[in-house]
Amino acid sequence: MRAMEDGMFPSTPGKVKVDRAAHTAVQRQLHRCFASTTTMFLWALFLVALTASYLSFQPFVDTGSRFLSASWGGIQWEHQVRASALPRRPGAPSVLVTGAAGFVGSHVSLALARRGDGVLGLDNYNSYYDPSLKHARRLRLAEHGVLVVEGDVADAGLLAKLFDVAAFTHVMHLAAQAGVRYAMENPASYVHSNVAALVVLLEACKDADPQPAVVWASSSSVYGLNDQVPFAESDRTDRPASIYAATKKAGEEITHTYNHIYGLSTTGLRFFTVYGPWGRPDMAYFSFTRNILQGKPITVYRGKDEADLARDFTYIDDIVKGCVAALDTAGPSTGNGGRKRGPAPYRIYNLGNTQPVTVPGLVGILEEHLQLKAKRNVVEMPGNGDVPFTHANISMAQRDLGYKPSTDLNTGLRKFVRWYLSYYGYQRGGKNV
Ligand SMILES: O=C(O)[C@H]1O[C@H](OP(=O)(O)OP(=O)(O)OC[C@H]2O[C@@H](n3ccc(=O)[nH]c3=O)[C@H](O)[C@@H]2O)[C@H](O)[C@@H](O)[C@H]1O
Numbered sequence: 001m002r003a004m005e006d007g008m009f010p011s012t013p014g015k016v017k018v019d020r021a022a023h024t025a026v027q028r029q030l031h032r033c034f035a036s037t038t039t040m041f042l043w044a045l046f047l048v049a050l051t052a053s054y055l056s057f058q059p060f061v062d063t064g065s066r067f068l069s070a071s072w073g074g075i076q077w078e079h080q081v082r083a084s085a086l087p088r089r090p091g092a093p094s095v096l097v098t099g100a101a102g103f104v105g106s107h108v109s110l111a112l113a114r115r116g117d118g119v120l121g122l123d124n125y126n127s128y129y130d131p132s133l134k135h136a137r138r139l140r141l142a143e144h145g146v147l148v149v150e151g152d153v154a155d156a157g158l159l160a161k162l163f164d165v166a167a168f169t170h171v172m173h174l175a176a177q178a179g180v181r182y183a184m185e186n187p188a189s190y191v192h193s194n195v196a197a198l199v200v201l202l203e204a205c206k207d208a209d210p211q212p213a214v215v216w217a218s219s220s221s222v223y224g225l226n227d228q229v230p231f232a233e234s235d236r237t238d239r240p241a242s243i244y245a246a247t248k249k250a251g252e253e254i255t256h257t258y259n260h261i262y263g264l265s266t267t268g269l270r271f272f273t274v275y276g277p278w279g280r281p282d283m284a285y286f287s288f289t290r291n292i293l294q295g296k297p298i299t300v301y302r303g304k305d306e307a308d309l310a311r312d313f314t315y316i317d318d319i320v321k322g323c324v325a326a327l328d329t330a331g332p333s334t335g336n337g338g339r340k341r342g343p344a345p346y347r348i349y350n351l352g353n354t355q356p357v358t359v360p361g362l363v364g365i366l367e368e369h370l371q372l373k374a375k376r377n378v379v380e381m382p383g384n385g386d387v388p389f390t391h392a393n394i395s396m397a398q399r400d401l402g403y404k405p406s407t408d409l410n411t412g413l414r415k416f417v418r419w420y421l422s423y424y425g426y427q428r429g430g431k432n433v
Pocket of ligand 1: 219300
């Protein structure tokens with residue numbers, strides 16, 4: 001535009017005299033030279049763009065929906081995923097563990113990796129509780145050759161990619177929005193993680209070839225207002241007391257549907273208040289320990305008529321054994337590529353300890369291990385989804401999984417307190433720790 005205004009081309013024809021022949025020759029020369037340089041430049045540009053797109057923007061190409069948020073993808077990443085998912089002993093499973101940076105997920109991943117299974121973790125490192133604890137668990141897994149991919153289970157593109165890169169024989173689905181009382185504050189997060197993400201995962205599983213067997217975390221909370229004691233798998237589970245419980249119950253129905261339509265092998269495990277080292281800071285035993293050590297009061301809920309609340313607290317090592325046994329005994333899925341070929345197992349098991357302890361009883365044990373008195377603030381249980389007690393009947397898990405919990409609350413809390421003091425850098429150990 002400027003060139004024309006500046007008179008490079010005469011605005012009035014005939015004002016500039018030029019030697020037409022000489023001008024044409026120069027033009028041809030210039031054109032040839034310009035054309036070859038431009039061609040070379042364009043080729044170079046094309047090759048650079050091609051390489052960059054393959055190396056760095058793989059997910060962008062694959063999903064089309066992950067603009068500028070590519071924390072996964074690329075040749076190097078695929079290589080790491082494949083290596084982590086590869087079994088270290090012949091015939092061992094290759095397991096995708098969701099929620100691998102979580103409490104139960106990290107322990108199960110470690111147990112599987114230690115015996116030579118291929119393990120690939122997936123976790124979104126959300127901030128429901130301190131993500132630095134999740135990253136510390138991730139580092140622990142990395143020391144054992146387990147990669148934890150950062151991503152959400154609800155990301156269908158990521159799941160399709162993972163199943164494309166690795167042939168998982170099993171999925172251990174432990175990612176969830178946990179916590180009973182938080183569901184009143186943020187119900188949408190429960191629907192997202194425990195319902196929507198579960199459906200995305202099962203879609204990926206039924207499409208996969210081979211279809212993996214799925215083992216996943218349900219919850220003792222599905223028993224809700226059930227008052228048959230101890231809770232057996234055959235008891236009513238149609239009266240949930242919290243949104244958390246309702247989403248876990250929905251998961252049991254959803255897995256049934258995928259089992260029925262697509263021949264997916266599914267095993268739901270109803271965990272009973274799991275505790276132990278590397279645990280969840282939102283849970284009572286963990287937050288009570290923190291407050292007691294810091295000299296802060298703790299709130300102890302009490303039921304109607306001043307009855308103490310009780311839980312069938314279950315130690316993490318026992319839960320891990322139950323999870324691994326569920327994986328080892330899961331029959332195969334029968335379908336492939338979205339087609340059912342025959343019936344597949346649909347299983348549900350309680351994984352509890354069978355010895356409920358009251359909440360004041362739990363506080364007493366912590367006081368003993370910490371050698372500190374708790375400042376108890378006893379209040380009536382608010383109507384926020386809690387149930388007065390839980391108690392597992394584990395005969396089915398005993399029969400089919402060989403599940404036999406062996407850690408009582410006193411022993412388990414001693415181990416927890418020892419871990420807590422060391423992890424958070426307390427110099428002074430309490431009694432027995
Ligand atoms: O089995 C499950 O399916 C669930 O177990 C766990 O839920 P809960 O059994 O509710 O555990 P947790 O919060 O430790 O409260 C324990 C007791 O302390 C009482 N409690 C709690 C907090 C408090 O400040 N005061 C108090 O008295 C409280 O009233 C209760 O009586 C998991 O969090 C959940 O994700 C799910 O897995």
